[in-house]
Amino acid sequence: MSEAMLRLIDVSRVFQLGGGLFSQPRLLHALDGVSLDLHKGEVLALVGESGSGKSTLSRILLGLDKPTAGDVLFDGRSIRKLPRREFTQRVQPIFQDPYSSLNPRKTVRQIIEMPLILQGRHSRAERLRRVRELLDLLRMPARMLDAYPSQMSGGQRQRVAIGRALISRPEVVICDEPTSALDVSVQAQVLNLLMELRAELNLTYLFISHDLAVVEYIADRVAVMQAGKIVEIADVDGLFSRPQSDYTKNLLASALVIPEMADVEPVAGQK
Amino acid sequence: MSSPSLEQGLSNQIADLRPTPSQLMWRRARNHRGLAIGSLIVFIVLLCGLAAPFIAPHDPYAQDLTKRLLPAVWSENGTWEHVFGTDALGRDYLSRILYGARISFLIGISAALGSCLIGAALGLLAGYYGGRVDSVVTFFVSVRLALPVVLVALATVSLFGGKLWIVVAVLSLLLWDRFAVVVRSATMQLRSQEFVVAARAMGCSTPRILLGELLPNLVGPLVVVGSLEIAHAILLESALSFLGLGVQPPTPSWGLMVAEGKGMIFFDSRLIALPGAAIALLVLGINLVGDGVRDVLAPEGKA
Amino acid sequence: MSSPILSVRNLCVTVPTPTGPLEAVRGIDLSVARGETLGIVGESGCGKSVSSLALMRLLPSFIKVDADAMELCGIELLHRTERQMADLRGDRIAMIFQEPMTALNPVLTVGRQMTETYLRHRRAGRREARERAVDLLVRVGISRAAERMKVYPHQLSGGLRQRVMIAIALLCDPDLLIADEPTTALDVTVQAQILDLLADLQRERGLAMIFISHDLGVVARVSHRVQVMFSGQTVDAGPMRELLVHPRHPYTRALLSCIPRRGQRWGKDKLGAEQEASA
Amino acid sequence: MLRFILSRLAIAIMVAFAVSGICFGLMFLAGDPALAIAGEGATEADLEVIRRRFGFDRPIIVQYGSWLLHVVQGDFGDSYYFGTPVVSLIAERFRATLKLGGLAILVALVLAVPLGILAATSQNRLADRIALTIGTIGQATPSFWLGLMLISLFAVELRWLPVSGSATFAHFILPSLVLGYYAAPSMLRLCRAGMIEALRSDYVRTARAKGLLPVQILGGHALRNAILPVISVAAVEFGFILGGSVVVESVFGIRGIGMLAWESISRNDFPTVQAIILIYAMLYVWLTFLADVINAWLDPRIRMN
Amino acid sequence: APEVNSLVWASDREVTAVDTYYDTSREAVVLAQHVYDGLIYWDQEAEAFLPLLATSFRQVDAVTLEFDLRDDVVFHDGSSFGAEDVVYTFNFIADEANGVLNYGDIRWLKSAEAVGENTVRLNLHEPFPAVQSYLALVLPVLPNGHFDSAEEGAGGQKRYSSVPPNGTGPYKVTDFSAGERIVMTANEDYFGDGPKGRPAIETMTYRTLSDGSTQIAELMTGGVDWVWGLSNDQSDALSQAPHLTTVNAPTMRISYLTFDLQGSSGTDIFTDRNVRRAVGHAIDREQIATFLLGENSEVVNAACHPIQFGCTDDVMVYDYDPEKARSLLATAGYPEGFSVDIYGYRDREVTEAIAGDLAKVGINTNLRWMQYSALADLIRQGNAPLANMTWGSSSIPDVSAVTSYFFGGGPDDPANDEKVTAAIRKGDLSSDPEERQEAYAQALGMIAEQAYWLPLFSYTKNYSFDSRLDFTPSADELPKFYSASWR
């Protein structure tokens, strides 16, 4: 874990709120001088309360939004100078909501092969072959090929979204709360799948979540965000055993995790 | 449908496929009474229009001044020669009503298509880009809404004459607002959906997103608004013709026929009742279809 | 614990769908005693909300509800008229919903929405109703309660709104409180506060509570007893502790294994191992 | 709130400006206004006189500019046809149209709101079907045709009501029915949809869970929310009714502003047509503004921001 | 008779002023006849000019007319009528700056002067034989200083048309709501020995009802007593009603086709005389006249109305002969016919019928309907290949009001044929009736021969009114309610 695949240098993003013909816009600092390195092959988790700027950060990393100040380097080059096609092929997203992240008017096959069509280097047959291959990898039956999103369950949809992100063989995958809309059982499957694919395809993940347990389960390193700033960044073990900032401690305290089976206490009864 | 609770969770992978969206739509469409009645009306009127050259008993333009204002077959002196009688120039009324269906459809559909093109384009741009583009389009829409349609249409048609294409062009230029508004708000909703963001993140170009990702999702609202606008255009054309500033004679337009027969309303009411009822029936049918399509596409409860 | 406040036997709910009837709930039994909290967990769509709405008789009329018995403090609920049911709701049996953003009427003040409930069930003047409402707002931990009576829901944060909902539910001292995922829409920190509040109130007033969630962590924090639902049926039930330690049903075990715990890491200790075994 | 009003005002002015430009341009494309004034049989010399008298010999942009300058001062010029100030002409005619529009919107509301509520509460049952059918037929019937039919029934056959004119209240009954019936369906649908949405909403479920009675829920909770869009649409619809009253006014011989507009169009009476279109545009802008204000006033979510 | 001695009549026109100088519509002329008097009076039946405000008149020389005035006349406001009123009126309208709308009718008028207490002289720019017709119909006398009270309007012009009417005529205007109704009551002080006589009906109301069927509905329900301008079919149907009288009366309006003779409209089809003649033979004018215009309509062959002075029927006649029309078209090089735009503005039914006849010989027309002013503009600029127009000659019973207008070389002359203009000029300037007649006949003969115009038929007007009303329509389309009465 030496090379930084993606590197944020002092990135800020300011939104102008309101502001019409006769009023001054209000400024909102969604990101405030954030610097962060994403190393090759690691899983970096980003946690923080709602509105702390996690999604804004991911949008900037994906090139969907431009930082107000600072720069993002990919493989040592500024993403502003990188050809868009090359960048999108190597960095792919997975979004939170499996219900809205798939176009309801397209079939699974059309959705998954889209990145290949955009690359424009593959024949029809070739694309179909790769989609089938990927469905296999995702452990989805081939008959799903011509299904529409509305015909699938949330977990299946999220798999399709993962498939779409992986078909162009990217190096970095940015996951913005990929499991928070899912049931625990489905979440477990998706998490496991993501981790298996990581090993198989040699992927680097930026994993955004507000669920500390999930983060502990999969991440190598954790960055904690609060109000547009990174307040703490550490190895996963270090963070959970020795949280440094107050905010992190508070976060850890309010997390609801199932107690270990051994030390279950009838919590409510005793209080 | 198998029990939905089984589809999720543990039995995720073995779950059967639910019906496709189009299957669901068909199912809803088949059970929709209004849609059935509306489609039947529209189908019959359309058939009358298309088959007019074969089923019309006479040439709708052939005048014979010696056979003026013959009564309809159900009146005292009616004959089967002229089922609906003849008009003031001795033209067969049934044939004119049959041919009139063509005019109404032609005007309704082309005006709706024209305005759909304008409105959808503006609405897409406004909804997708937002910000300044949106302000400009919203301004256009306000200006358009502020113009009183009937008056402006009257003024324009009176200036440029009542050629069919002019009427269509004027109506297209005046009826695009609802398309723009609906497409704009639908696009705004879609724009924030993650599949659009995903498409951008994957490197789709803007035209591809607009036409490939967004447009297919707008077909539903467009069809609904389109059908309402067809009806609207037909009504508006008939009103313009009634005021003497729509399509010109001898075109067998229903609105024009009402206008031509208007003078005789108290003496020979068939002259107005028949074309008027034809307009009402067709518009009713189209509206029923429009409502039906909306119900089928967006069943109550979930979109 | 004393005789149950609520006892339901063999509750069945059938939803007619275009493809035939769907049995959303198929024969569950519920019983809650005074001072007890019953937790119900289960995955999305397993019938939790439908059962609770069936208890309140709030399901639309086309949905068929049937049970061998459905009694609240000895009052038969199943065959009451809508008017009789309305007299009970809000008075003897109250409910809190998941979405605090939409559960309050946006165009009415908090005060109006509170007092109207009290006035509906108690012979009281406006003044008394107001005092009672302010009292409860204070009780659920809302500061400047008198001022907040004049406020509209959109002016309150999600956590405050949920507190208002709780206050409304408790206005008439109900025998039974049903909370359907009351914290799902809230932030983790706020969620913790609300859960503690509910547990406090429940203990203090000794009311019976049914607490519904899909999150076992949440249920574990407030419930004495848990019932695990799967596909419209109860698959496992028992005291909280016992269930966590000795899950009887394979589904419960699978469910438990899917929940990430402290210290559990990918590679060392795979999530949902039970689930895979059972599939 | 002040900022809201100011920005709306700026937009209103911009809209009015655009509309004035459009109608001035439109009118410029018309035939020679001098011919319209002179009527049949005018010679070139007559036309020259008229052109000079009315200033048609100036460049278009100058004409527009001077017109606009006067308009800003509330002077729309003289009608070519009547030779009297357009403002007084319109003021005189507006009364009838306003009366017609007011009655029509009343008819529409009286028809739409109760039917909409009835339809929503008996969704998909007979009453709902009937209400929707009444609405759909209203939308499909050409108003000129309905007007003629009503005249031949109530005025000529039964002789209950006068045929045409605007002298008494009775004169307005049929036209406002026709116009109101045409405007009602859109409000009916809106009211029904709003009511259905409200009845299905979480807060109504809460109200039911609180044990409130159906009347309390309907009147105190659902209607309050469902009526919001209906009121604002009614305000805007009022503008459309006024703008669309041409046909009904011509059928019922009401010498209101719609009729004036139509006749002025036929006789190329530029200043009158321009003034009417502009006034309608301003009225529309003002009504939408009013609708927003009413909405804001009724809806605390908007009022507070 | 009805209980109240009043009459309500309706027409579709909004009258802006009861003043023929600032509203040239026919309804305004009709109303003005009742409120004002001219110097002389045209008696339709006797076909003679009778004295009205003038007791006698004489021609001093070719450009000077002298009138002796009545001395017993008062205006409605009580002021008495005298030479100064006549002088004021004619000098006012002769001043181009005052912009009277019928200035075209009075270009011959130079000035007026009083030559005695009750004698005035009119000075003309050039000899104008038809002067009496104009004096009788469209040149009423206003009181001295009538327009002084006109307010200043926008752009500095005076609002002459808003000056309240004040005349000497048999009726006074008592209520004027522009565009809605105009109420008049009988003038108690009217001189009864004039040709108009004393009015019998107490109150007369004019209502504007723009819609024809509304007029009929009002007529049937008694809301109005008198309407005109009905279609033949309406008139036929109304004649069934026992309480109504319907009359079909001839008018001075004729219908004609005018061609683009210069080939400036983008097609030069009609520059060929054979084509124009073919059009003449293609249209069954007889049938259209009888079926669409009514019993009193007659086919017109010369470019004038047969009852006008100077008109003749002795010109080349294009009878209905489709075969001949086809062969003429073939000669002109259109054996298969052609397509062309036909313009119209007045009676759709008539124009449609013409188009239908033309279609039968292979001339396919595309009907374009326009406002009169726009169409007149188009024709003047030579941009309308074929148009069905009408002309009412302002009811002037003299060909100068039609033939001279269209073929005298003015801006509306489609032909500009020197020989024709010369003949017309001769007729216009001569004061010898026979010489005039001869000159006009020559011109009309040439026009017909060349088929510069295709005159079609004369118009009729259908009247329908309460059967109890004693009313006779006249051919000049100017109903005289002052001589009507309730039976």
Ligand SMILES: Nc1ncnc2c1ncn2[C@@H]1O[C@H](COP(=O)(O)OP(=O)(O)OP(=O)(O)O)[C@@H](O)[C@H]1O
């Ligand atoms: N396009 C935008 N315009 C204005 N403000 C924005 C925009 N996008 C985000 N924000 C604001 O920036 C802040 C950070 O938002 P962001 O979506 O990054 O938070 P988050 O950490 O992802 O929250 P969550 O956990 O709820 O997803 C928020 O206050 C948000 O309101």
Ligand SMILES: Nc1ncnc2c1ncn2[C@@H]1O[C@H](COP(=O)(O)OP(=O)(O)OP(=O)(O)O)[C@@H](O)[C@H]1O
């Ligand atoms: N009105 C309805 N019409 C049709 N089906 C319904 C209706 N209400 C509930 N269902 C079905 O009943 C089943 C149980 O739904 P329910 O809302 O009780 O689930 P839940 O356990 O509360 O899930 P969640 O955790 O997502 O709230 C689901 O399959 C649902 O689709």
Ligand SMILES: [Mg+2]
């Ligand atoms: Mg986010």
Ligand SMILES: [Mg+2]
């Ligand atoms: Mg639920």
